[in-house]
Amino acid sequence: AQSVTQPDIHITVSEGASLELRCNYSYGATPYLFWYVQSPGQGLQLLLKYFSGDTLVQGIKGFEAEFKRSQSSFNLRKPSVHWSDAAEYFCAVGAVLHNTDKLIFGTGTRLQVFP
Amino acid sequence: GAGVSQSPSNKVTEKGKDVELRCDPISGHTALYWYRQSLGQGLEFLIYFQGNSAPDKSGLPSDRFSAERTGGSVSTLTIQRTQQEDSAVYLCASSSRLAGVSEQYFGPGTRLTVT
Numbered sequence A: 001a002q003s004v005t006q007p008d009i010h011i012t013v014s015e016g017a018s019l020e021l022r023c024n025y026s027y028g029a030t031p032y033l034f035w036y037v038q039s040p041g042q043g044l045q046l047l048l049k050y051f052s053g054d055t056l057v058q059g060i061k062g063f064e065a066e067f068k069r070s071q072s073s074f075n076l077r078k079p080s081v082h083w084s085d086a087a088e089y090f091c092a093v094g095a096v097l098h099n100t101d102k103l104i105f106g107t108g109t110r111l112q113v114f115p
Numbered sequence B: 001g002a003g004v005s006q007s008p009s010n011k012v013t014e015k016g017k018d019v020e021l022r023c024d025p026i027s028g029h030t031a032l033y034w035y036r037q038s039l040g041q042g043l044e045f046l047i048y049f050q051g052n053s054a055p056d057k058s059g060l061p062s063d064r065f066s067a068e069r070t071g072g073s074v075s076t077l078t079i080q081r082t083q084q085e086d087s088a089v090y091l092c093a094s095s096s097r098l099a100g101v102s103e104q105y106f107g108p109g110t111r112l113t114v115t
Helices: none
Strands: A001-006 A010-014 A019-021 A024-028 A033-038 A042-051 A056-058 A065-068 A073-078 A087-097 A102-104 A109-115 B005-006 B010-013 B017-026 B031-038 B041-048 B051-055 B065-069 B077-078 B086-094 B110-114
Touching: A010 A019, A010 A065, A010 A073, A019 A109, A024 A073, A033 A065, A033 A073, A042 A056, A042 A065, A042 A073, A102 B031, A102 B051, B005 B041, B005 B086, B010 B017, B017 B086, B017 B110, B031 B077, B031 B110, B041 B065, B041 B077, B077 B086
Parallel strands: A010 A109, B010 B110
Antiparallel strands: A001 A024, A019 A073, A033 A042, A033 A087, A056 A065, A065 A073, A087 A102, A087 A109, B005 B017, B017 B077, B031 B041, B031 B086, B041 B051, B065 B077, B086 B110
8 A cells, every 4th residue: 555654743844954855756657756845824835846857856945855766765854944934844745646646745844943 | 715715724623522623715716626645545535526516526535524605706615523534724725717728716715623
């Protein structure tokens, strides 16, 4: 069955520090992978996606993610975190069949940023 | 409108009452999705519409839950005889999907509280 694991429930970093959020997936076919961010009281905003091609993908707000098939991972990175990045981050895989492309989400990682 | 809108933003209801949640997708988007976000279950898929048809209803948790979409646009999620475990944030998303995988754009959600 398809699944997504985000091992870190909560991460705290200092402003200006680098960030890596982990995501591992289980999916039988070629995975379609997403990272979304959710600020308090808000919906989900798409940060970036991987469908095919270059395994290093760039997203909005200075985020990037690298798809590693051998490790079944799609980790999110940012070289220098800003206080406004404090939010919850969700990794997802698209379960694509002819009749659907529903998203299967991980449990999320809450990012706290200290000044 | 510019994005996906949902109404109401908050809904408090008594156990046993019926509720209707509304979603207005991005204009021109043929695909519409409902998800539920709860503390116990995380983010989970409920139903997917393509036009006015629902080819994937696999996530609806019980027959108390139903959804419809009219005119290929607005969708309504109805929960009958609400239970306390229905308390959650209900998120709607839309995309331009016709086949394959797509980018889903999320609304701000409706927070449902069942007392």
